[in-house]
Amino acid sequence: MRREDAILRCIDDAEIVELCSDLARIPSFSGEEGPCARFLAGRLRELGFDEVSLQEVEPGRPNVLGFLRGDGSGPSFMFNGHLDIDPLPADYAAPHWRPVRAGGKLLGLGVGNMKAGDAAMVMAAAALKRSGLKLRGKVIVAGVVGELQGGIGTRHMLDKGVVPDFAIVPEPTACNVRTIHAGVLECLVHVRGKTAWIGNRDLLDNVHAIEKMAKAVDALKAVKFRHSPRSDMPNLPNLVIGGIIGGLTKEYIVWRPAMVPDYCTLEIDVRLAPDMTLESTVADLKSALDAVAASDGNFHYEIELPPAPYRKPFHAMGLFMPPNNLPVEHPLAQACRRWHRELTGAEPGMGVFIPGSYAGADSGHLAQFGTKCLNYGPADHSRFYNECDIGKMALSARVMALAAAEFVL
């Protein structure tokens, strides 16, 4: 039997869907991944992983690491997927925590980003184990916390020395081989005013912090980032205003509107083109805001960068997420491409994948630590990230298993 057949016969599509459904039944918003992580650790043990550990990133928030031992003569290969899921927009109406199959898809909260990918990667690794083939390099399954918070789980893992040679991060790419993605900077812009009671507005010197913030919003919407435009990534760079809070003092007291507000904070998200750096991005933000300050002596701002992790009420990213830019010629990319073509008869997209390349991902952190990595996952971007095509879940598990086999067998 060809070794790829030995692997493929160990992959059961129903098992992938079942694992994904099990994961999607467990709420796991960022910060609340504990139950989902403990469930996954149990499942990895049942699947016969040689070693399963819970690596606590923060109290109650463990990464799950499952290892298949190699003999040490080959490179290490990681499947890395995050367990935390997106918040629900105001208009989400489907049932929560009850995944259902419908029209060839699995629907459920968090399935799209990225529990479908998590299920596929786990079953890919399990297939390598079940195949009985001898592993030279070790295989690691990492179910990580806090990717939506800047990748704190993966960064913690890397800092602790778990740094693989190669990795696939099955973020939503609809089974395209995404080797390039944006960097992500989330930061806070603080504007300071000076309070006075509304009845004293004409009599005491005062500066309305929210009025001043409106100027900052205008300036940030018009900021010009230095970069080389890429026709294949037209939405980079991009800046979104994601949150605002303003009132009295740095505690943002909002219950006393009779006072002129003296502190306001804006939360922004910036997506960096591959040739932008953290430093150039921050400098461009500053020059836009400095221009406001130059025309208004009462405009005082400060950029908090990156926001201290999860400082209330923000809970935003505590880390800058670097971009990833693996050449499409790299053997890892070509391995994914070849197996995708072999199994489907079609060429996958290579390199940039829209809109996925506008996302940051833990692949950026891995790349910064020298891991050659890419994204290849079954789900597609949708408004609610609550669905995945079941055929693609099955396909991605097979491609991941076969691509990894080229490095670890």
Next chain:
Amino acid sequence: MSVADQISLDELVELAEGMARIPSFSGDEAGVAEFVAGRMRGWGFDEVLLQEAEPGRPNAIGILRGDGSGIRLMFNGHLDIDPIPDGYDRPLFQCVREGDRLYGTGLGNMKAGDTAMIMAAVALKRSGIKLKGDLIVACVVGELQGGIGTAHLLEKGPVPDAAIVPEPTNLQIRTMHAGILELLVTVRGRAVWIGQTLNYKWVNAIEKAMMAMRALHALEFTHTPHPELPGLPRIHVGSIRGGLTREYHMWRPAFVADCCTLALDVRTHPNMTQEGVVADIRACLDRLAAQDADFQYELELPPKTYQAPWHAMGLYMPPLELPKDHPLVGITSRHHTAVTGETPKVGLHIPGSHAGADSGHLWDRGVPCFNYGPTQHSRFYDEVPLAKLEHGAKVLALTAAEVCSRSRDELAYDQRWRRRR
């Protein structure tokens, strides 16, 4: 011995210090309410009650009983204090005497006024004067939240025939002040992930809220200007929250914000109505909506409850416009002149008349009243001149002694007691 001679500065300072030591931000007034109730019991008030305006938030009401034949006068002062702005560098919840002033958190608005009115009643009690009408000392909760304590008091009683509210007026007799409407404007957007902004329709609620704020700050109200209150009406956005959903999630700024709420504070004058103000605000926002199909808003008016995070005013506070020739004004004015040697200013007091106060609720309920208190508006509302504290207490004591000795019949034959605008 005059009732005024029963006022001791040391006792005033001691009570003011006792009150200032107890934090009492709106919602947390229970400690100070129990403290003043205990004091009033100790001083032998005929009746002291803790009247819960909301669970755990009692008004402390002390009554000196008259024989029932006279005018019932109320002193009404709030126990809740303003939040402390950045830059405040005096010790919190301690009193410091510097020269001729006493400093302490919340003294300015209005624990010094509370102190003066309580000690005025104590002086009246000690004087042994036999009262015809009750003197009611109402230390109320939640004035900064629209006067929920006084609104509750007016519903449950006791309702007086006349009242003095010793808000900061620098011992001027303030017969008119603004009305206050606080409301929330919630702007709705449409959330889309940052990588999808070229593919999906999105609307950033924060950007739209900034547009709304600018329009509201430029709003020209339809009104007949009040000749004596030229600085009104005025409006501003006092606070803002925006993010994902009405919970204002801020932990995922990669999504375009789909909800943003502005808390507004509007000051009206006595020629304006709540309905007129709301109509103007709606018209202003409707004009924006007419120009921009993506602008969608809701008004919450007034925010009925103080659900987190707003805790804003749950009530409209009506304006006050007591005729300046009201008999109560004359009585207090005469005693003020006797105690201080100066004729008090009567009528408008700037910036104080830009404030709302529980006097608006009392006046709206038909209780003639005005403001007369020892402090004045300052940035931190934390100070009182000792002389004013003493003078204020004396004038209030003398006023109460005279008013509560007057027969209720006077109300019937002197229509000026009941005169409304």
